[in-house]
Structure formats: structure tokens, C-alpha cells
Amino acid sequence: MLIVFSGLPGAGKTTLSRPVAAALRATWLRVDAIESALWRAGVDPAQPTGLAAYVVADALTDAHLALGATVVVDAVNAVEQARAGWRDLAARHGTVMYAIEVICTDPAEHRRRVEQRRPEHDQAFQPSWDDVRTREFTPWREPRLLVDTAAHDTPELVTLILGGIRAQGTPA
Numbered sequence: 001m002l003i004v005f006s007g008l009p010g011a012g013k014t015t016l017s018r019p020v021a022a023a024l025r026a027t028w029l030r031v032d033a034i035e036s037a038l039w040r041a042g043v044d045p046a047q048p049t050g051l052a053a054y055v056v057a058d059a060l061t062d063a064h065l066a067l068g069a070t071v072v073v074d075a076v077n078a079v080e081q082a083r084a085g086w087r088d089l090a091a092r093h094g095t096v097m098y099a100i101e102v103i104c105t106d107p108a109e110h111r112r113r114v115e116q117r118r119p120e121h122d123q124a125f126q127p128s129w130d131d132v133r134t135r136e137f138t139p140w141r142e143p144r145l146l147v148d149t150a151a152h153d154t155p156e157l158v159t160l161i162l163g164g165i166r167a168q169g170t171p172a
Contacts, residue, residue: 006077
């Protein structure tokens, strides 16, 4: 199964995707970590490293799905092109894609998270609140589980997400 988390930075994707991947014993891929690794390897951040990180994540996801693994992808997935890539991978492997959009409907809380969070150990860049506020994010065209991290706590949302995955026919 392919489980794709999407949402703006600071909404709570990593907070939710990490325990979901652990509960499923799934491969967990963070596009932010891949992009940061590209920078550490000497790729100039002025290059399209965001796109490159998605291409690397796609290749890794393809390899893991070919082995029959469940993969959890943690990425903004702000545009249809990124989402179509995940859909195509799932279709190519004859597996289910389960999409989750993470939002934070409390703007003050979302801003606080963005401004006060510390980067993950493998993350070289933290966007500013202005970066997040002005970032393009097109609406999803297909069904997805919409979870609001301002309205529910992490354990409750993880349980909800795992229940949705279970309903798709994959044991969670």
C-alpha cells in the first residue's frame, strides 16, 4: 500500500506520518530529508532540489513497492503533478494509494508551530511563516482523508488514520 501525506509545512505531517509508519512497520520517506541530503552532498540549493527530492522519493517508493512493502510518504504534495506521480506509482504496482491531507485550521497555532519548531536532525531548512502563508497549495481532485491537527490530538488522529487504512483493506 502507498500512503501519501500532504499539507503545508507546520500542519503536522511528520508528527502524524512517523507514528503511522511505525505502527504499520512501513518504509517512511520524508521529501524534506531527501532534499536536505542533496544539499549536504553539495548540490547547490539554487538548483531545483525540491523537484529532485520528489524524483528520488518516487524512485525509492517504486523500489519498495516492488518488494511488496507498504510505503508512507511525508511531503507537501502541493500540486497535482506531485500527486499524479504517486497515483501512477500505485497503479503501476497494482496497489492502493491512501491520501491524507493534514491541515491546521487555527492560523495562530499554525503560525506558532512554524515559528517555534526546531528542524528535524536531517532537515537543513525551515520555512518562515510568510513562506508557508504564501505557498501554492492546489485542492485535491480525489477523495482523501482530511485531518485537522488544531481540532484533535496526535494519538486520536493516528487512530483515525490507521482506521481509514484498515477500511481500505490493509491490516493496520
